[in-house]
Amino acid sequence: MKNLKIILPAATAAGSLVAWPAYAHGFGERTELPVPLGFFLIGAGFAVALSFLFISVFVKVSGESSYWRFNLLGSRCPKQILTSPLLLTPIKLFSVFLLGLVIATGYGGESESLLNFSPTFVWIIWWVGMSIFIALIGNVWALVNPWKILFGWAEGFYQILQPGQDLSLGREYPAKFGILPALVLFGFYTWIQDAYTKGDVPSQIATMAVIYSVITLIGMFIFGKNQWLRRGEAFSVVFGMLSRFSATEVRVRSNDSCQVCSVDCRDLSGECIDCYECFQRSTDRELNLRPFAIGLGRNEKVTNDVLALVVLLLATVTFDGFSATSAWAEFQTFILDTFGNGGGQVFNSLVLADTMGVVLFPLGFFVIYLFFSKLMAMSVEGEVGTLEMARLFGYSLIPIALAYNIAHFITLLLIQGQLIVPLVSDPFGSGWNIFGTVDYSTNIAIINARILWFLSVGLIVLGHVLAVYLAHRVAIRTFSNRALVLKSQYPMLVLMVVYTVISLWILAQPIVQ
Amino acid sequence: MKIKKPKLISLLIVVGLFAMVASAACGGGDPKELDIPVNIEAGKMDPGTIKVKQGDMVTLKIDADEGGEFHLHTYDIEADMEADSVTDFYFVAEATGRFKITYHPQGEHDEGDEGDHNDEDGHGSLFKSEELAPGSTFSYEIEDHQAGETVPFHSHLRPALNGNLIVSEEDGAVGAVAIKYSDEAATPNEVHVGPGTVITWTNNSSVLQTVVSGLHADLVVDEYEHDDGEEEEIEIGFVEVQPR
Numbered sequence: 224m225k226n227l228k229i230i231l232p233a234a235t236a237a238g239s240l241v242a243w244p245a246y247a248h249g250f251g252e253r254t255e256l257p258v259p260l261g262f263f264l265i266g267a268g269f270a271v272a273l274s275f276l277f278i279s280v281f282v283k284v285s286g287e288s289s290y291w292r293f294n295l296l297g298s299r300c301p302k303q304i305l306t307s308p309l310l311l312t313p314i315k316l317f318s319v320f321l322l323g324l325v326i327a328t329g330y331g332g333e334s335e336s337l338l339n340f341s342p343t344f345v346w347i348i349w350w351v352g353m354s355i356f357i358a359l360i361g362n363v364w365a366l367v368n369p370w371k372i373l374f375g376w377a378e379g380f381y382q383i384l385q386p387g388q389d390l391s392l393g394r395e396y397p398a399k400f401g402i403l404p405a406l407v408l409f410g411f412y413t414w415i416q417d418a419y420t421k422g423d424v425p426s427q428i429a430t431m432a433v434i435y436s437v438i439t440l441i442g443m444f445i446f447g448k449n450q451w452l453r454r455g456e457a458f459s460v461v462f463g464m465l466s467r468f469s470a471t472e473v474r475v476r477s478n479d480s481c482q483v484c485s486v487d488c489r490d491l492s493g494e495c496i497d498c499y500e501c502f503q504r505s506t507d508r509e510l511n512l513r514p515f516a517i518g519l520g521r522n523e524k525v526t527n528d529v530l531a532l533v534v535l536l537l538a539t540v541t542f543d544g545f546s547a548t549s550a551w552a553e554f555q556t557f558i559l560d561t562f563g564n565g566g567g568q569v570f571n572s573l574v575l576a577d578t579m580g581v582v583l584f585p586l587g588f589f590v591i592y593l594f595f596s597k598l599m600a601m602s603v604e605g606e607v608g609t610l611e612m613a614r615l616f617g618y619s620l621i622p623i624a625l626a627y628n629i630a631h632f633i634t635l636l637l638i639q640g641q642l643i644v645p646l647v648s649d650p651f652g653s654g655w656n657i658f659g660t661v662d663y664s665t666n667i668a669i670i671n672a673r674i675l676w677f678l679s680v681g682l683i684v685l686g687h688v689l690a691v692y693l694a695h696r697v698a699i700r701t702f703s704n705r706a707l708v709l710k711s712q713y714p715m716l717v718l719m720v721v722y723t724v725i726s727l728w729i730l731a732q733p734i735v736q
Numbered sequence: 737m738k739i740k741k742p743k744l745i746s747l748l749i750v751v752g753l754f755a756m757v758a759s760a761a762c763g764g765g766d767p768k769e770l771d772i773p774v775n776i777e778a779g780k781m782d783p784g785t786i787k788v789k790q791g792d793m794v795t796l797k798i799d800a801d802e803g804g805e806f807h808l809h810t811y812d813i814e815a816d817m818e819a820d821s822v823t824d825f826y827f828v829a830e831a832t833g834r835f836k837i838t839y840h841p842q843g844e845h846d847e848g849d850e851g852d853h854n855d856e857d858g859h860g861s862l863f864k865s866e867e868l869a870p871g872s873t874f875s876y877e878i879e880d881h882q883a884g885e886t887v888p889f890h891s892h893l894r895p896a897l898n899g900n901l902i903v904s905e906e907d908g909a910v911g912a913v914a915i916k917y918s919d920e921a922a923t924p925n926e927v928h929v930g931p932g933t934v935i936t937w938t939n940n941s942s943v944l945q946t947v948v949s950g951l952h953a954d955l956v957v958d959e960y961e962h963d964d965g966e967e968e969e970i971e972i973g974f975v976e977v978q979p980r
Contacts, residue, residue: 254810254833256976335895634833638810653919654943667810671790672832673979733785733834733974 250336250346250423251639253547253734256672258679263731266680270687270723274716277691278709286699288492288522292474292511305510315372322369322432324650329429333652339425340650343642345432346423350416351632352640357462358625359515361471364462365499370439371459374448391447396454401528404442404455408435409532410581412457413539417546418577449485449500463497464532467518467618468625472511473502480505490523516622520693522700525614533617534592538585540624541725544631546580548732554580591718592617598714603707615701616715619693623719626686627726630679634670641665679730687723691716765980767791774825776800776817776839781972786837788829790980796825803842808975810835816860829977837973862887862949868939874947878903880931891917891945898951899925901935909933917941 258266296302304310321344328340336342357364365371374390381390415422415431422428442451452459475481475495481488488498495501496518502508545551558576596613607615644663649655694715698708767789774796775782788794798806803819808827817823819842865874882903890898899915899922910930916923919941929935939945 252809252836254835256832256834256978667833668831671979672977733976736971 250342251635253635254638254667255634255675255734257733258676258727258730260731262676262680263727266684266727267720267724269684270727271720273684273688274691274720277688277695278712278716286696286701288490288494288700290514290517292472292509292513294509294511295471296508296510311366314367318367319369319372322436326429326432328650328652329425329427329432331651332425334425335652336423336425337642338649338652340643340646340652341425341428342423343639343646345428346416347636347640348643351636354462354465355629355632355636358465358468358628359470361469362462362466362497364458364466365473368452368456368459370436370443370456371448371452374440374443378448389447391444393447394445396446396450400454401526402454402460402532403528405457405460406528406532406535408438408455408457409461410535413535414578414581417539417543418574418581420574447485452499453486460532461536464536464621465625466497467521468516468621469518470512470515472496472513472518473499474509474511475501475505475507476509477505477507480507490521492522494521496521516689516693519618519621520696525617527610527614530614530617531589533621534589535585537620537624537722538588539581540628540631541588541729542580542584544627544726544729545584546577547734547736548729549735550732551580552735592620595714595718599711602710602714603702606702606707612711615697616694619690619697619715620719620722622686622689622693623683623722623726624686626682627730630682630726630730633678634675637669638665638667641669680727683723683726683730687719690719694719765789767793767980769793769795771795771797773797773799776802776806776972779839779841779970779972781837781839784973786973786975787978788975789978790829790832792829792977794827794829798823798825800839805840805842807838807840807969808835809838811975829975832977832979835975835977836971837975838969839972840969860948860950863889863947864949865937865947867893867944867946868937869944870939870942873936873938875934875936876947878929878931878933878935883931887949888951889922889947889949890951891922892948893943893945894941896920897922897941897945899927902926902928903931904928905930912936914938917945919943 295305325341325345332339332341353364378390381388439451439456442455445451446455454460473496475498480501481495481498483504484495484498484501486498486500488501489495555573555576558579559572562572562575593609593613596616597609599612599616600607600609641663642665645661648658648660655661691712695708695712698711698715699705702708702711770788770792772786772788772794774786776798778801786794786796798815798817799820799822800806800817801819804817805814806817806823806825807814808825810833811827811831813825813827815823815825863876868874878901883905885903887901887903888898889901897917909928910933913927913929913933913935915925915927915935915937917937917939922937927935937947
């Protein structure tokens with residue numbers, strides 16, 4: 224029971240988080256040092272220098288849609304392992320079990336956040352940890368999505384009971400809505416993460432999980448599993464977008480399985496990439512290694528709803544960091560002074576301030592992006608319009624956001640994430656010790672600040688370079704001649720430098736809340 | 737033009753690289769033993785940010801105008817401070833980072849619903865048991881001068897087990913009073929006792945428990961949640977541990 228002595232002070236710490244409503248991220252205490260001015264300046268300098276070096280030297284970027292691939296399912300042995308039910312079934316069972324555990328511990332466990340499995344698992348391991356994993360390695364969410372698995376099982380059972388009939392109603396999804404349901408759900412999730420003060424309360428997490436499960440299962444029931452996963456299931460859509468950066472893709476080569484796909488999954492080059500519906504059905508399938516970030520530069524039509532999600536993602540990532548700076552604290556104080564301290568626990572002035580951030584950041588971001596898109600449109604003499612320009616280049620900004628996101632969260636993941644070790648042994652906080660790890664005490668010196676600074680600044684500069692490269696690829700594919708390509712890229716370059724420098728600037732701010 | 741630009745930029749990069757190496761190489765020196773005076777007055781800490789270097793053996797000499805609990809987050813070190821006396825708070829700055837310091841003023845700490853209270857019934861100041869194995873007991877005798885007070889108690893290992901001893905000379909029970917811990921609660925959780933009464937806690941739960949006077953920190957937070965007033969735990973500053 225020694226562990227409790229260690230954890231209880233930590234529980235006090237968690238208590239303080241509840242008592243401190245101006246708390247930025249959903250859950251977990253941030254401890255990183257601000258990046259020193261020198262690192263900030265060097266990072267910013269590199270971003271600018273490399274951008275112009277890129278433009279003036281390496282202009283021979285290919286705009287072609289093909290790139291290096293290595294098929295992991297190409298030879299027999301890895302194929303057997305990677306597609307074996309012996310591997311996949313336990314993973315799926317485990318994922319559904321984890322969803323159940325989050326709900327069970329949320330309702331039935333210790334109400335103190337740090338002594339309960341659900342907050343650490345949901346906010347740190349799943350949301351922060353898995354999104355980084357997916358962005359770098361590949362979209363495992365398509366495999367472990369518990370709602371997809373549950374619905375798949377239900378469909379299987381239904382087929383046995385009523386052969387030849389579908390469980391879902393199979394209503395036609397109104398195409399004009401695009402990914403709007405996912406966008407709205409993710410917007411709400413963002414609000415819970417950055418503005419709602421009770422997002423770390425276990426019972427609230429369980430309630431959110433139940434509500435989201437019901438929405439998702441009903442969506443699948445009405446429109447069919449794959450339709451809802453593509454348009455309505457926020458995490459499938461968001462993780463899918465992040466995984467475009469990753470080093471793996473699933474690809475279907477034959478056209479046959481795409482003929483019956485419920486969506487038009489092929490891009491403008493006729494490639495069917497990362498369509499899990501076709502992948503599941505096809506016999507001619509590939510699981511490819513590919514260069515990082517290349518999946519963000521595919522030749523495809525981007526719609527307004529997708530652009531909206533890209534902007535929401537970019538802005539959210541920035542706001543999550545910005546809301547911990549003293550600049551934001553001043554804004555909160557201003558709102559507090561203006562509207563008073565009133566309101567309840569859930570809807571008070573601080574939540575109002577953060578809600579304004581969650582709403583205004585994406586809007587502001589969008590306006591700025593449109594302005595630069597307009598500059599780009601002007602620079603190509605009307606060959607492409609402003610909004611089309613925005614749609615074309617939206618994806619290319621993601622590497623900067625992603626790099627910043629990793630720099631922003633790595634400490635939280637590495638230090639607070641360790642709490643999961645004792646928690647798996649005692650998920651309900653009721654004194655169990657299933658795996659004997661309850662006594663584990665967090666190693667808070669796991670990563671040295673200096674290494675972290677190099678890593679953070681290095682990642683952001685790298686993200687910046689990849690972003691410049693991607694935008695260049697898109698430009699070469701889109702514009703008729705090289706002069707226009709270059710001209711179009713100057714405004715984009717300025718925007719990227721601004722975004723990169725802002726990201727670095729936030730890292731250089733001491734976290735005050 | 738096309739030739740000039742890369743030249744200029746390569747120059748920039750070289751300068752940048754040098755600066756980077758230089759900034760990375762600076763620092764150094766051996767860990768030191770440091771005594772740092774810290775003043776807490778009216779809920780404000782001076783200095784607001786305590787800066788040390790990795791490996792330093794730090795003693796904060798805390799001079800607070802009010803008694804309370806001083807808590808260095810993540811390192812998770814706590815110390816009880818007494819009003820108007822200097823408390824030594826020692827830690828070795830092994831981990832780099834920026835760590836929050838919070839402070840519970842004792843006065844607000846135990847604002848109960850009823851009865852008088854004084855600074856003495858702060859956390860663990862009246863009684864504090866060893867860890868009680870299931871089946872073990874712990875006893876405490878009410879003293880004469882406690883008449884009219886309300887003494888909260890809890891198990892530090894499970895804050896949900898808590899209650900109040902309401903001491904009064906007129907209508908309090910005398911002799912012996914028993915309180916039992918189960919896995920869910922302490923029963924009874926409120927007893928009226930007179931001076932001289934011996935209270936015996938029995939741990940009938942399935943795990944180790946303790947009996948500690950005062951409120952558990954979590955409960956203080958709970959109270960805050962109900963009365964949406966000012967925070968009980970005040971964030972007063974940071975310790976910054978810079979890499980060497």
